[in-house]
Amino acid sequence: MELLRVAFIGTYPPTQCGIATFTAALRKSMAPGIDLLASPVIRVRDPRDASSPSKADDAVLEWVHGDSQGLDEIVRAIDDVDVLVVNHEYGIFDGPEGSAIVELLDRVSTPAIAVLHTVLSDPTPLQRTILEAIAERVDAVVAQSQAARRRLLGHFAIDPNRVDVIPHGAAPNFDGPTERRTEHPLVLTWGLIGPGKGLECAIDAMALLDDLDPAPVYLIAGETHPKVRATDGERYRCSLQRRVEARGIGGRVRFDARYRDLDELGALIRSCDIVLLPYQSRDQITSGVLVEALASGKPVVATAFPHAREVLASGAGDIVTHDDPAAMASGVRAFLEQPERAELARQHARRIGQSFFWPSVGGAYVDLARRVRYVATPPLIALSS
Numbered sequence: 001m002e003l004l005r006v007a008f009i010g011t012y013p014p015t016q017c018g019i020a021t022f023t024a025a026l027r028k029s030m031a032p033g034i035d036l037l038a039s040p041v042i043r044v045r046d047p048r049d050a051s052s053p054s055k056a057d058d059a060v061l062e063w064v065h066g067d068s069q070g071l072d073e074i075v076r077a078i079d080d081v082d083v084l085v086v087n088h089e090y091g092i093f094d095g096p097e098g099s100a101i102v103e104l105l106d107r108v109s110t111p112a113i114a115v116l117h118t119v120l121s122d123p124t125p126l127q128r129t130i131l132e133a134i135a136e137r138v139d140a141v142v143a144q145s146q147a148a149r150r151r152l153l154g155h156f157a158i159d160p161n162r163v164d165v166i167p168h169g170a171a172p173n174f175d176g177p178t179e180r181r182t183e184h185p186l187v188l189t190w191g192l193i194g195p196g197k198g199l200e201c202a203i204d205a206m207a208l209l210d211d212l213d214p215a216p217v218y219l220i221a222g223e224t225h226p227k228v229r230a231t232d233g234e235r236y237r238c239s240l241q242r243r244v245e246a247r248g249i250g251g252r253v254r255f256d257a258r259y260r261d262l263d264e265l266g267a268l269i270r271s272c273d274i275v276l277l278p279y280q281s282r283d284q285i286t287s288g289v290l291v292e293a294l295a296s297g298k299p300v301v302a303t304a305f306p307h308a309r310e311v312l313a314s315g316a317g318d319i320v321t322h323d324d325p326a327a328m329a330s331g332v333r334a335f336l337e338q339p340e341r342a343e344l345a346r347q348h349a350r351r352i353g354q355s356f357f358w359p360s361v362g363g364a365y366v367d368l369a370r371r372v373r374y375v376a377t378p379p380l381i382a383l384s385s
Contacts, residue, residue: 003033003034004035004083004366004369004373005081005082006030006039006081006085007042007084008023008027008039008041008085009041009042009044009087009104010022010041010043010044010086010087011023011043011092012060015043016259017092018117018192019089021262022169022288023041025171026085026115026169026361026362026365028362029169029361029362029363029365033362033363033366033369034366034369038080038081040059040060040081041059042060042061043061043062043063044063044065044092045062045063046064046065047064047066048227048230061073065100066094074104075108078108079108079109079110081110082373083110083112083113083369083372084108084111085113085365085369086113086115086134086138087115087117088115088118088131089117089118090127090130097126097127097130099126101134102133102137105134105138106137111373111375112137112138112139112372113140113141113142113365113368114135114138114140114141114142115144116142116144116148116152117286118283118286119131119143119156120283121155123155123156128156131156132156132157132158135156135158135162140162140371141163142368143163143285144165144168144285145167145168145306145307145311146310147306147307147309148285148286151306166361166364166368167355167356167361168286168291168356169291169356169358169360169362170292170294170295170353170357170358171262171266171357172295172353172354173266173270173292173296173297174270174296175270177267177270178267179268179270179271184214184215184216185214185216185336186217186271186272186273186274187206187216187217187219187272187273187274187275187332188221188268188269188272188274188275189220189221189275189278190265190289191289192223192224193220193222193223193236193240194225194228194236196279197278197279198278198280198303198322199220199278200240200243201278201280201322201323201325201328202218202220202278203218203240203243203244203247203253204247205278205325205326205329205332206218206253207248207249207325208325208329212333212336215252216332216336217253217254218252218254219254219255219256220254220255220256221256221260221268222256223257224236224257237257240255266296269293273298273335273336274298274299274332274335274342275290275296275300275301276302276332277289277300277301277303277305278303278328279302279303279305280303280323282322284306284307284308285305286307287305287307291353294316295353295357296353297346297349297350298346298349299346300312300316300349301317301320301331302317302318302319303319303320303328304319304320304321304322315345316345316348318335318345
């Protein structure tokens with residue numbers, strides 16, 4: 001079967017964010033169906049991003065905010081492929097609410113797929129206009145959960161026949177070395193650190209588990225978000241450390257700001273007993289961290305954001321109310337005090353996690369890319385005389 005030429009737009013390594021990791025993993029997972037050498041990446045980069053350009057990779061073009069000179073080269077690269085995949089998040093593109101992506105789509109005629117990483121329940125008028133404009137200009141829209149699809153169709157004027165659900169991908173992570181450094185149960189939260197992740201509530205919850213023997217250790221792993229660090233330095237992390245000391249649990253809450261590659265992160269996740277997702281957001285319809293936790297077979301305690309409610313309902317974790325340290329502590333306690341319940345959650349997580357494995361997700365994207373290309377540019381059929 002003919003290999004497709006697919007261009008990908010989004011943040012991309014060495015930028016450190018979830019969408020950058022997703023873009024790289026998606027491109028790799030689609031490799032069986034695409035021509036990688038002819039499938040460029042348009043790496044969207046804010047000038048405040050201190051990471052070096054990806055020029056070592058000939059397949060990567062830089063689209064830097066405010067740089068209009070290189071835009072013609074990017075448009076030519078997109079026009080030269082079969083399908084364009086746009087990873088959409090309001091914060092990564094230039095212009096008010098990322099409006100530059102609409103301007104780019106207006107300049108290209110390539111069949112396109114928009115992958116939505118955020119679907120807001122209460123968008124501003126401009127956010128609504130931009131998302132609907134993107135959906136109007138592409139040939140298919142991907143929601144990464146059923147919750148995302150329902151919200152998209154309930155809050156935005158988008159044709160439901162053009163919305164596909166393909167889950168966020170993850171690599172199987174059941175076996176291999178670990179980073180175990182304590183005999184105490186290990187509760188883990190990882191990802192870029194910044195306000196809104198609910199870490200204050202998680203710290204308060206850990207203070208309510210002192211009576212357990214052994215009491216759990218809580219590891220917060222991840223660097224401070226680059227945008228937070230650019231404006232406030234490490235002030236936010238320091239505020240969390242002060243909170244830990246004020247609660248008297250300095251020996252049981254640890255911060256690790258070391259950057260880990262995928263193998264190192266996998267080893268860290270395998271070493272934990274429980275994954276804790278204390279997110280404050282009630283809008284989160286996709287969580288790569290949640291998917292990775294399930295693909296690692298780990299019990300999850302999560303606040304009741306939409307993606308968690310959708311995938312944990314079968315028993316792979318415990319869903320707790322937002323901003324409720326007592327409920328969060330109770331969820332962690334239940335898994336630590338009831339080994340049989342934790343084992344059942346691990347089994348459910350392993351079963352659910354298989355649906356997120358990248359080969360399956362990448363194959364679904366290849367199938368969708370073939371479909372939109374065929375619909376947009378049907379093959380010529382020779383007529384017999």
